[in-house]
Amino acid sequence: MRLQKLEFSETRSFSSFFLDYIQKKDSLKPFYGHFPEVENFKAQIAEKSKAYSDANRKVLAEVLQKQYQDIDSTEQVKQNLSSLKENTTFTVTTGHQLNIFTGPLYFIYKIVTVVNTCKELKKQYPKYNFVPVYWMASEDHDYDEIKYFRLYGKKHTWETTQTGAVGRFNPETIAKLFSEIPGDIELFKKAYKQKTLSAAVRHYVNALFAHEGLVVVDADDRSLKTLFQHVIRDDVFDHIPKKLVEDQNSKLELLGYHPQVFARDINFFYLDKDLRSRLEVSDDTFRVVDTALQFSKSEIEKMIVEEPEKFSPNVILRPLYQEVILPNLAYAGGPAEVVYWLQLKKVFDHFKVPFPVLMPRNFALIIDTPVSRKFEKTGLEYSHLFEEKNFLFNQWIVKNTVHDLSLGKEIQAMGNLFSGIRDQAAVIDPTLIKFIEAQRQRTLNGLDKAEQKILRAEKRLHTDKLAQLEAVKEELFPKGSPQERVDNF
Numbered sequence: 442m443r444l445q446k447l448e449f450s451e452t453r454s455f456s457s458f459f460l461d462y463i464q465k466k467d468s469l470k471p472f473y474g475h476f477p478e479v480e481n482f483k484a485q486i487a488e489k490s491k492a493y494s495d496a497n498r499k500v501l502a503e504v505l506q507k508q509y510q511d512i513d514s515t516e517q518v519k520q521n522l523s524s525l526k527e528n529t530t531f532t533v534t535t536g537h538q539l540n541i542f543t544g545p546l547y548f549i550y551k552i553v554t555v556v557n558t559c560k561e562l563k564k565q566y567p568k569y570n571f572v573p574v575y576w577m578a579s580e581d582h583d584y585d586e587i588k589y590f591r592l593y594g595k596k597h598t599w600e601t602t603q604t605g606a607v608g609r610f611n612p613e614t615i616a617k618l619f620s621e622i623p624g625d626i627e628l629f630k631k632a633y634k635q636k637t638l639s640a641a642v643r644h645y646v647n648a649l650f651a652h653e654g655l656v657v658v659d660a661d662d663r664s665l666k667t668l669f670q671h672v673i674r675d676d677v678f679d680h681i682p683k684k685l686v687e688d689q690n691s692k693l694e695l696l697g698y699h700p701q702v703f704a705r706d707i708n709f710f711y712l713d714k715d716l717r718s719r720l721e722v723s724d725d726t727f728r729v730v731d732t733a734l735q736f737s738k739s740e741i742e743k744m745i746v747e748e749p750e751k752f753s754p755n756v757i758l759r760p761l762y763q764e765v766i767l768p769n770l771a772y773a774g775g776p777a778e779v780v781y782w783l784q785l786k787k788v789f790d791h792f793k794v795p796f797p798v799l800m801p802r803n804f805a806l807i808i809d810t811p812v813s814r815k816f817e818k819t820g821l822e823y824s825h826l827f828e829e830k831n832f833l834f835n836q837w838i839v840k841n842t843v844h845d846l847s848l849g850k851e852i853q854a855m856g857n858l859f860s861g862i863r864d865q866a867a868v869i870d871p872t873l874i875k876f877i878e879a880q881r882q883r884t885l886n887g888l889d890k891a892e893q894k895i896l897r898a899e900k901r902l903h904t905d906k907l908a909q910l911e912a913v914k915e916e917l918f919p920k921g922s923p924q925e926r927v928d929n930f
Contacts (some may be wrong), residue, residue: 447823450662450793451824452593452824453827453828455776458506458699459776459780460781462780462783470707471786471788472689472693473782473783473796473799477798477801478780479565480565481798482565482566482771482855483566484531485771486531486796488795489531489769489770489795492793492794492795495528497668497765497766500665500766501525501665501766502522502525503664505656506522508643509522512644514647515652516656516851517653518655518656520654520925521572521656524572529570530768531556531571531768532572532573532574532656532769533555533572533573533769533773534555534574534769534771534772534773534797535551535552535554535555535574536576536578536763536772536774537551537576538607539577539579539581539589539607539608539639539642541589541590541597541618542590542592542597542626543649544587544590545926546676546805546807546924546926547926549772550802550803550925551575551802551803551805553656554800554803554903555575555773556573556650556653556773557803558573558771558773558800559571559572559590559654561621564852572656572820573653573656574658574767575646575650575656576660577639577657577658577659579607579660579661580605580660581606581607582604582717583710584601584604584607588601591919591927591928592622592623592928593623597618598618599615599617599618600614603715603831604716605713605715605716605717606661606715607638608637608718609637609638609639611636611638612633612638613633615633615641630644631644632644632648640718642657643657647672658767661712661750663749663750666747666749668765669762670746670892671792672762673745673749673752674742675792676708677722677727677741677745677752679719682704682758682788682791683706683708684756685791686703686788687704688786701784702781703759706721708757709788710752710754710755711729712751712752712753713751716729719880726739756781757788758783758788761785761792764789764797770798771800772797772800774802776801777800779799779801806925808917812913812916815910816913817912819913826913826914826917826918830911845874855881855885856885859877859881862877863878
């Protein structure tokens with residue numbers, strides 16, 4: 442296997458917001474804590490050690506032992522679960538939706554990122570233990586986003602009428618897809634015999650990564666939510682997170698960045714059985730959106746104390762929830778995730794929770810041997826693959842033609858000619874300048890069209906080669922999207 446690396450900027454696939462962060466632009470430094478460099482983890486460990494209580498650690502360890510009690514796991518996972526009871530153990534986390542059959546490739550890349558990070562940290566800080574964690578988005582109601590996956594160009598879709606948090610769905614009807622899917626899928630057949638989608642995902646992730654010691658966390662748990670009661674109360678009654686996020690958003694906008702997420706007065710959903718719907722308040726009456734449910738202030742207060750599991754954080758507070766319940770040092774996410782975390786630093790500061798090191802996940806493009814051979818024949822660079830298809834074709838034509846396809850010299854000469862005519866006419870009658878300029882533009886437009894026709898004619902001479910190039914582009918960027926966001930592993 443050959444490995445070639447490209448700078449993020451060379452791919453033209455990332456926002457300036459994300460690129461400015463990874464290039465350590467000074468103006469963004471107030472929006473995060475420590476930059477993702479191995480030497481910075483010493484300070485991160487010190488901060489988390491001081492802030493993360495033994496009580497929270499005890500609750501986490503007990504919950505995970507319970508979640509894993511029916512899982513046939515490896516010694517590496519068992520050791521990691523046991524070590525989480527010790528105050529010298531920390532986590533590195535990534536999170537993702539509960540896509541069926543693992544979903545797109547970058548789900549795998551996220552997990553590889555945290556596994557490798559833990560290995561590097563252990564080399565640098567041997568007296569500590571580092572546990573890679575996959576945080577399941579079990580409380581999301583994102584069924585439309587997780588119900589399908591693409592394999593060998595075919596889309597496979599799971600149809601169900603279930604509603605609410607997807608982690609609580611019964612996955613038994615996924616079995617209808619088994620006959621459609623080629624290859625050995627025994628792993629998934631066993632996984633989808635579990636009673637909930639969360640349990641099924643834990644099963645297959647454990648089967649794929651338990652040898653690396655990966656621990657799967659399902660935060661849809663009453664004991665874990667109890668650790669978050671103080672945040673629930675501040676958000677629901679005082680709307681503090683909204684004020685803090687809006688302040689950060691304003692500062693980012695002044696720097697020319699566009700915020701990715703926006704806070705509400707209440708940043709929790711009401712979660713119960715087949716329901717996950719937003720909470721809103723008006724005149725001290727709390728309503729569950731799109732339902733007839735409503736509660737008084739005292740009823741909500743009682744629910745926070747006695748049934749905290751009914752409060753499900755949205756995108757604004759889910760990161761904080763993660764950092765409250767885990768002894769976490771770093772979060773690995775995609776470009777959109779990394780950017781929206783930068784909006785949340787003040788929320789972490791307010792609740793005295795250390796802001797994690799924000800790490801871009803691994804990004805990859807897998808080029809198999811047949812596709813690689815086709816591409817090598819083009820003579821183009823790998824960075825060219827990220828160009829728009831028509832631009833890519835033009836690049837190849839210019840590189841491989843024996844003809845001069847450019848009319849640049851002629852266009853420049855014509856422009857100079859009309860400049861002389863304009864100057865000559867201006868001496869006689871200045872009102873002629875506008876007419877001369879119009880004629881100049883009309884002529885230059887005609888030359889530009891002629892150049893385009895010459896290029897199209899040259900393309901027709903290389904139809905077979907361009908078809909090969911198009912096949913490569915479609916293989917690596919199916920329907921125009923990066924391979925890692927579409928294809929299944």
